[in-house]
Amino acid sequence: MLYIKADVPFELYEINILKANDEELTKISRELGLALNLEEMKKIKNYFERIGRNPYDIELQSIAQAWSEHCCYKSSKCYLREYLFNIDADYVISAIKEDAGVVSFDEEYAYVVAMESHNHPSAIEPYGGAATGVGGILRDVLCMGAQPVALVDPLFFGDLDTEYEKLPKGTKHPLYLLSGVVSGIRDYGNRVGIPTVAGMVFFDESYLTNCLVNVGCIGIVKKDKIIHSKAGNVGDLFILAGGLTGRDGIHGVTFASAELNEESEEESRSAVQLGNPIIKEPLIHACLEIVEKNLLTGMKDLGGGGLSCVIGEMALSAGFGAEVWLDKVPLKEKGMAPWEIWISESQERMMLTVNPKHVDEVLYIFNKWDIPAVVVGRVTSDKKLRVYYKGYKIYDLDIDFVVKAVEYCREYKVKDIVEKDETTPIHYFENLILKMLEHPNVASREWIIRQYDHQVRASTVLTPLQGMANEETHGDAAVIRPTNSWKGLALTTDVNPWMCKINPFWGTASSFDEMIRNLVSVNSKPHSFADCLNFGNPEKPDRMGEFVECVKALGWMAKGFKLPCVSGNVSFYNETPYSAVAPTPTLMGIGIVEDVRELVTSHFKGKGDIVLVGETKKEFGGSLYCRITKQESTIVPKTSPEKLKKYAETMLSAFKQFRIYACHDLSEGGLAVTLSEMCISGIGCKVRVKDYVELFSESNTRWVVEVSGGEEFVNYLKERGVEAKLIGESCDDSLKIDSLKIEIHVDKLRESWRRGITKYTG
Amino acid sequence: MDIDEIKVAVVRIEGTNCEEETVKAFKECGVFAECVHLKQFYSDMIRDNEQRSFNDYNCIVFPGGFSAGDYIRAGAIFSARLKSVLKKDLEDFIKNGYPVLGICNGFQVLVELGALPGFDEDKPISDKPMMALTINNSSKFECRPCFLKHENKGKCIFTWKLGKKEVVMFPVAHAEGKVTFPMEKEQEYVETLRSNDQIVFRYVDRDGNYSGYPWNPNGSIYNIAGICNVLGNVMGMMPHPERAFWYPYTQGRVIFESVIEYMKRL
Secondary structure, three states, X not given: OOEEEOOOOOOOEEEOOOOOOHHHHHHHHHHOOOOOOHHHHHHHHHHHHHHOOOOEHHHHHHHHHHOOHHHHOOOOHHHHHHHOOOOOOOOEEEOOOOOOEEEXXXXXXXXXXXXXXXXXXXHHOHHHHHHHHHHHHHHHHHOOOXXXXXXXXXXXXXXXXXXXXXXXXXXXOHHHHHHHHHHHHHHHHHHHOOOEEEEEEEEOHHHOOOOEEEEEEEEEEEHHHOOOOOOOOOOOEEEEEEOOEOOOXXXXXXXXXXXXXXXXXXXXXXXXOOOOHHHHHHHHHHHHHHHHOOOOOEEEEOOOOHHHHHHHHHHHHHOOEEEEEHHHOOEOOOOOOHHHHHHOOOOOEEEEEEOHHHHHHHHHHHHHOOOOEEEEEEEEOOOEEEEEEOOEEEEXXXXXXXXXXXXXXOOOOOOOOOOOEOOOOOOOHHHHHHHHHHOOOOOOOHHHHOOOOOOOOOOEEEOOEEOOOOOOEEOOOEEEOOOOOOOEEEEEEEOOHHHHHHOHHHHHHHHHHHHHHHHHHOOOEEEEEEEEEEOOOOOOHHHHHHHHHHHHHHHHHHHHHOOOEEEEEEXXXXXXXXXXXXXXXXEEEEEEEOOHXXXXXXXXXXXXXXXXXXXXXXXXXXXXXXXXXXXXXXXXXXXXXXXXXXXXXXXXXXXXXOOEEEEEEOOOOHHHHHHHHHHOOOOOEEEOOOOHHHHHOOOOOOEEEEEOOHHHHHHHHHHOXXXXXXXXXXXXXXXXXXXXXXXEEHHHHHHHHHHHHHHHHO | OOHHHOXXXXXXXXXXXXXXXXXXXXXXXXXXXXXXXXXXHOOOOOOHHXXXXXXXXXXXXXXXXXXXXXXXXXXHHHHHHHHHHHHHHHHHHHHOOOOEEEEOHHHHHHHHHOOOOOOOOOOOOOOOOOOEEEEOOOOOOEEEEEEEEEOOOOXXXXXXXXXXXXXXXXXXXXXEXXXXXXXXXXXXXXXXXXXXXXXXXXXXXXXXXXXXXOOOOOOOHHHEEEEEOOOOXXXXXXXXXXXXXXXXXXXXXXXXXXXXXXXXXO
């Protein structure tokens, strides 16, 4: 018998692993939903042979959580360590090690950064998946003792015009997913009162069966109040606070660590958690009140793996052990087996360690906010984790064995890329520009942005829409002012999946370049970044090859630029039998704005010369030009960290010397789209452009600047080795490029740009 | 009253989420202000040093947010809780001429409570709600800048320092902000509000003309953005003055300065 009912008055099984052969080990993994492979099962068997007994179900389930790709990064760790981690910057307080990165903001404050994905749940249940994604990232920031101050949401879907008949079985239409995800973020983010200030939306057929929902959060904390994600001292008590524990979100992490298929909808619905922002909102207040009064010694949120992960990880980081009284956990429903309580991923829960003398005070504060909170365990001195249920010991394992888990340097294969360009100019530029503006990857995001409260907390200085009221255009980055000083934080999220698909290395380098460009555009100094790396199945060498190339590029750019990667997340298995996602290394860039009164916006003010900064080459790989004209190029734009750094620093120093009216970077659609977007708020321009390459190429490290004294500005840049040229002036009310016979009224530009998304969403 | 005697309570429950910036705005104007949980006014479980009564304050503010989640009707739960434990206290507070402000969700709370439109001088809180803030015409949450024309002729104590017909820009952020009256009384109520000088703000376009969507973000009747009660000391508005308080949009400050000026004269 593989499963033996234990002689206790509740549901508990001994798993007869000691007697199981290889076939049976695989069967156990499958039947219990462990998602562990045979090697891993054998490793577990060895451990139990050594301690001379069979595991209980709760112990096996617990190991499966800790060893899931989602929790332990077993496939990615070795490459991340080799290429990306350990970029020195003296202002980083904590990077990578905890739930969120912590970076010095000024003498008194630090900002906290976290980013992660909620892809699988959102593909199954877009509203709940996206909402709990927001909830999870807020807890990651909160558990550092920080007040969350802004959210960002990069989203990726299949093409909106996908025909319903062509949807693979079990797949939801991209339009349904888009509305569900946006509603989920809106209803959670708006209720919890944290502004959603930035993000991106990208449509590509590779996301048809796997939408990507990434989410990032920034918080602010006084440096002397930073809390660490580890248990305080031996004898401290574990307090579980927040939502009740139920059967929602069981096997969330193991489900996220395998490919989806057409049955996932039926089988995995219960793996999606249920969010409740109206528990989260007071939970934030209560936790921060407890932090402010110095009543806790450690704090961590319950995310993937639930209690099973949080307690083990908190104890291990502190070098201690723990004992847990599982029957104290407040439940949503009766009849839950201990293993279900232990691994449930029910939302809105935080774990605190508190010195016994402060327990009453802590419980009072939670009670004041009507938040359930109970003592569920104790920190012990040995590195063992023991769980008791109704007086029976049902779990007794070495924490090292469970948490330190496994690690693979998986085999990978880098694909050969032959660089060639077959592009030619086309005849009707005006038409093409309007088509570009209407393309869903460029078109106005107003339909999404206005549904998010991006101004709650009254600290958003630069909103995602900039310009004249109700005629705004897109900005490059949003800026918040988190404290009373004039200093601000600029936020942007960037990735170019089309480029990454053709060439993962240069596509990733280009995404990094774009992130820096956006931060510089608003006059902020790039300070740190976080990443969320979304890829297919890592067990396939081709996918792993994409991942390794991307991490290499990211490490090369970040090290050369000296920009620390402070937090991150890897999401593999974004793949179905139908397709894998384009390599999608989403980046969240954070810049420091020395004085928010000196911000630069993106729309023309009609007062200056127009300067194109940077070098334009024939680089059309992954470009919007190729996509719309159906032409071919595999030459993805190149860049280098040294050049990018020089350009960024020179631009920022020029911003101090000159009167800058507007600045916008060049990305999808090249110069044509950049100029159009700058015109959309009402003021046109008259410029000279050489040819289709200069107008549409997507070469990196370029900006358009509206400045008073264009020639002096150009000279200033050139003297410092930065390419720039005066191309015209801002004036009138149309986009006018005489040299290419282009003249389009701004109303017409705006109309096309606004239609791109709303023609689908209504 | 001296400026340092003025005390403002911004009342919170779970899901109110604009209380901190509202407190910050009052403090910036030099008066004492604090967030107070509704339970601090009535619950036994609250410790002595945290217990409060309306008498401790000269001004009560109901902030923006999603009180109790607003899953039923915006403001319904918060107002029901207020009504069950503090109706009398609040009625006395209003009758004594102390100012009460509701912003966004706070406006919805005051409407659900019956404190607005507040036509009856002797009965500042009606038994039943007389109006509603219903779902925006666009059926969507709308976060956008709005231009507001100041229409009050002097009754509303929250706009004393704002010029007649002056246009200001405050942002809105709500899904339920459309001022709606019972259909058969629509004209009558608008007329009463006008003749009582209870209309405070109306939505206008950039040039100051009464216009439709998106300038009027929710479809409110008569473009109404904010009103006060017949006494002029209770005001509710959907737009957020506390969000237009700090650089670069600072016109909201006048609301806070006006009510402080009023309290100084009490």
